[in-house]
Amino acid sequence: MQGRLGMALFWAVFLGMASPALPQAWTRLPRTELYGNEYLRLAQWAEAYKYDLKTHGDTVILTSRWSRLVFKADSRQAEIRGVQVHLSVPVAKRGDEFFISVLDTATVLQPLLYPVKSPKVTVRSICIDAGHGGKDPGNLEGKFQEKRYTLQLAEELQKALKAAGLRATLLRSTDTYHDPADRPGIARRQKADLLVSLHFNSAGDSSVRGLETYCMTPAKASSTNARGEGANTGAYPANPYDAHNVLLAWHVQQAMVQQLGLPDRGVRRARFAVLRFSSMPAILVEGGFMSNPADMARIADATHRKKMAEAIASGILAYKKAIETP
Secondary structure, eight states: OHHHHHHHHHHHHHHHHHTTTSOOGGGGSOEEEETTEEEEEHHHHHHHTTOEEEEETTEEEEEOSSOEEEEETTOSEEEETTEEEEOSSOOEEETTEEEEEHHHIIIIIHHHHSOOOBTTOOOOEEEEEEOOBTTBOOSEETTEEHHHHHHHHHHHHHHHHHHTTOEEEESOSSSOOOOGGGHHHHHHHTTOSEEEEEEEEOOSSTTOOOEEEEEEOOTTOOOSOOTTOOSOOSOOTTGGGHHHHHHHHHHHHHHHHHHHOOOEEEEEEEOOHHHHTOSSOEEEEEEEETTSHHHHHHHTOHHHHHHHHHHHHHHHHHHHHHHBOO
């Protein structure tokens, strides 16, 4: 009973925050319980929002004048306006009908397709967190240390954001260590509007490569990457910013994929400490795999890092335009 009440309160807060600007047609659609989750029929959602729907076996494609959405049955991976996005709950199929979870409708479709504009929301100051540092080198590939390249990327991103007229501060400007759970507090003390944490990835399979952008996992949902986040899936300080988190992540991922031409591994969810304790919209960028020779060569290249910083900056500016009132 307590869990149901907590979830009800969470949705009340979320919908209350979203209701002034988001089209709310989806909230009136009938719901279906499948496999322990609440779902909406995709065909009914598509009709409500004027999308054409076509199915090809286990794939369903929704198109409008402005958007193309692709979903697959029994998969958490979707394509939204050309960017891979990992859902919280797999898309379901029963007979010939496809279903999307209520949770993903609220925390993915609505924020990305119908972002909220508010005079109270501004993006003037960004705190850039160069991942790792000091006693924590991050990923190691021979002589290459992740902490070195995250700081160099952070410095380039700071230049790009300042050139665009924004205030950009570095969470660390030297080879120093900060506990990940402490970093959101530092960003808050810097009076930042956004927190952007920069990292480079690694995998046991050296063929894995590409770009990922993480944002906070919604309350009660499972993460794309649950590494080190613990068993608590309840609400955290970052969850009131769910709609902005995913929108920021989507814009940054889109800009990086388009401008860098690297494989799109998608917008993903995690409860990393630097995300879950943030009191502002926050993302964590994984700018390639150090374990992949091709990615590592780019990461070590100053020209590529500058181009990546400019792509991240353009994503932040696109997010700013999407949420701020003129």
